[in-house]
Amino acid sequence: MSDVPPDALVNILSRLPVKSLLRCRSLSKTERALIDSPHFVNLHTKQSMKTDKLLVSSKRTHSSTSFRPLNLDSPQTSVELETPFNTTDFPKVLGTCHGLVCLSNMPFDRFIVLWNPATQKYKVILTPMVYPSSSNVLIAFNQVGYDHVNDDYKVVRLIQTGGYVWLNSMVFVYSLKLNMWRSVEQRFPYYFNLALCQGQGVCVNSALHWVVSKKTHLGNDLLVSFDLASQSFQLVPHPECFNSDMITSLGVLGGCLCVVGYRELRSIDVWVMGEYGVKESWSNLVALTPGNVSRCVFLSVRPITYLKNGKEVVLEVNQQWFEIYDIEKKTSRQIMIGDASRRISTYVYQETLVRL
Amino acid sequence: MSFSKTIMLRNYDGETFVVDEVVAVEPQTIEHMIEDGCANTSIPLPNITSKILSKVIEHCKKHVETPNSNEKDAKADLKSFDFDFVKADQGTLFDLILAVNYLNIKGLLDLIYQTIADMIKGKTPEEEEEMRRVNAWVFSCFVGVTCLYFKSKKI
Numbered sequence: 001m002s003d004v005p006p007d008a009l010v011n012i013l014s015r016l017p018v019k020s021l022l023r024c025r026s027l028s029k030t031e032r033a034l035i036d037s038p039h040f041v042n043l044h045t046k047q048s049m050k051t052d053k054l055l056v057s058s059k060r061t062h063s064s065t066s067f068r069p070l071n072l073d074s075p076q077t078s079v080e081l082e083t084p085f086n087t088t089d090f091p092k093v094l095g096t097c098h099g100l101v102c103l104s105n106m107p108f109d110r111f112i113v114l115w116n117p118a119t120q121k122y123k124v125i126l127t128p129m130v131y132p133s134s135s136n137v138l139i140a141f142n143q144v145g146y147d148h149v150n151d152d153y154k155v156v157r158l159i160q161t162g163g164y165v166w167l168n169s170m171v172f173v174y175s176l177k178l179n180m181w182r183s184v185e186q187r188f189p190y191y192f193n194l195a196l197c198q199g200q201g202v203c204v205n206s207a208l209h210w211v212v213s214k215k216t217h218l219g220n221d222l223l224v225s226f227d228l229a230s231q232s233f234q235l236v237p238h239p240e241c242f243n244s245d246m247i248t249s250l251g252v253l254g255g256c257l258c259v260v261g262y263r264e265l266r267s268i269d270v271w272v273m274g275e276y277g278v279k280e281s282w283s284n285l286v287a288l289t290p291g292n293v294s295r296c297v298f299l300s301v302r303p304i305t306y307l308k309n310g311k312e313v314v315l316e317v318n319q320q321w322f323e324i325y326d327i328e329k330k331t332s333r334q335i336m337i338g339d340a341s342r343r344i345s346t347y348v349y350q351e352t353l354v355r356l
Numbered sequence: 357m358s359f360s361k362t363i364m365l366r367n368y369d370g371e372t373f374v375v376d377e378v379v380a381v382e383p384q385t386i387e388h389m390i391e392d393g394c395a396n397t398s399i400p401l402p403n404i405t406s407k408i409l410s411k412v413i414e415h416c417k418k419h420v421e422t423p424n425s426n427e428k429d430a431k432a433d434l435k436s437f438d439f440d441f442v443k444a445d446q447g448t449l450f451d452l453i454l455a456v457n458y459l460n461i462k463g464l465l466d467l468i469y470q471t472i473a474d475m476i477k478g479k480t481p482e483e484e485e486e487m488r489r490v491n492a493w494v495f496s497c498f499v500g501v502t503c504l505y506f507k508s509k510k511i
Binding site: 007011015017020 | 453457469470472473476
């Protein structure tokens with residue numbers, strides 16, 4: 001047996017689901033070394049990212065959060081995922097990144113959990129805290145992202161204290177690789193409009209993005225990014241139309257940053273930035289008008305993922321249902337997922353071997 | 357009616373296969389050989405048997421002949437061809453891996469790797485164990501060489 005291509009086994013293994021790999025792993029020392037190697041975990045993660053899976057968290061008021069994978073072809077048939085920790089201890093879902101789900105407790109996200117549902121391992125992280133004097137307000141935002149330069153998963157924590165007129169912002173970054181927090185000396189002179197969006201950041205291009213305003217708590221007109229490798233803030237250009245209109249939320253579609261906003265209060269638009277950082281590459285992907293959407297105009301819309309090779313877009317609306325929007329025909333169909341008593345939140349995730 | 361150029365491929369068994377150039381350049385290895393001017397007489401492929409080479413040529417031919425359109429029928433036809441193509445025994449599949457890897461035909465390589473992954477995926481632990489036992493020598497070769505590969509890359 002000469003010239004056996006060593007890439008063959010690695011390539012085949014990288015296509016297997018985590019369940020099979022965890023079994024393979026326990027069969028021999030050599031296979032465990034192979035499957036545990038950072039190079040292989042990376043390869044497997046890249047392979048997993050070729051097909052987006054959906055994870056839906058649903059929460060009834062005063063009860064625990066439950067997670068289930070979602071198959072849009074048969075939305076009612078999915079088995080609830082077991083969580084190795086008590087979800088009532090961590091009721092807030094912050095986001096997902098490559099198969100890691102990030103949750104936190106309230107208030108102020110004092111404790112954060114990173115959970116890999118595929119391997120069922122999790123890690124609890126205590127966050128740095130600053131207690132303001134009683135006259136000051138305190139808000140904290142946290143989000144998880146992947147730094148591809150350092151092959152590291154990071155959690156960014158933004159703490160803002162102060163009154164209406166002045167702001168004091170502090171930034172901390174947690175590295176999973178080093179298992180430690182570092183304070184980052186960076187100016188962040190922006191306001192979050194908490195009435196409009198919950199300040200949830202999204203990770204694109206190894207950077208976390210938020211919608212903020214320079215002027216007051218009422219505006220929502222700037223996109224700010226935090227690069228996880230260089231650990232610095234930058235402004236990202238948004239579509240021209242949102243100079244006067246409001247951006248309500250951010251999302252990621254096909255690896256590209258997208259914004260949702262109300263256009264002159266008569267339609268809900270989703271714009272996608274085809275080429276990162278290039279203002280001209282913003283294009284209008286979705287326009288929902290009250291005619292298409294048979295409910296009221298003021299809806300919270302979150303873009304989730306593409307379907308049918310980019311022909312359709314899945315939008316989560318009001319934490320209750322999906323609008324599946326046909327980009328060419330400009331029509332949409334609805335799939336009910338939650339209901340008035342149960343709020344849902346949908347995340348794109350993959351099954352990966354990422355170690356915690 | 358123009359004549360298309362043909363290429364001669366001479367393999368391990370000494371057999372010569374005459375193939376249209378447009379099909380012959382599907383494998384990148386052969387494309388490079390032609391560019392480098394090695395294709396004046398016939399291209400030698402001493403490590404590939406007739407059985408495997410004819411299968412590879414069949415696959416290249418089908419994919420070249422199918423128009424690259426988004427038409428549903430064409431795509432479905434190609435998909436069913438690929439589905440039947442990989443219904444070979446494991447020995448043949450592993451021989452195909454060696455040949456296709458040497459010839460550097462990415463699409464076919466992906467298809468074979470995915471097929472083997474699907475074969476492993478669908479098995480119970482007992483069936484997996486059985487499959488591994490039967491192919492133990494292949495797996496042990498793979499694992500041995502792969503570990504040497506990783507060692508040499510210092511991963």
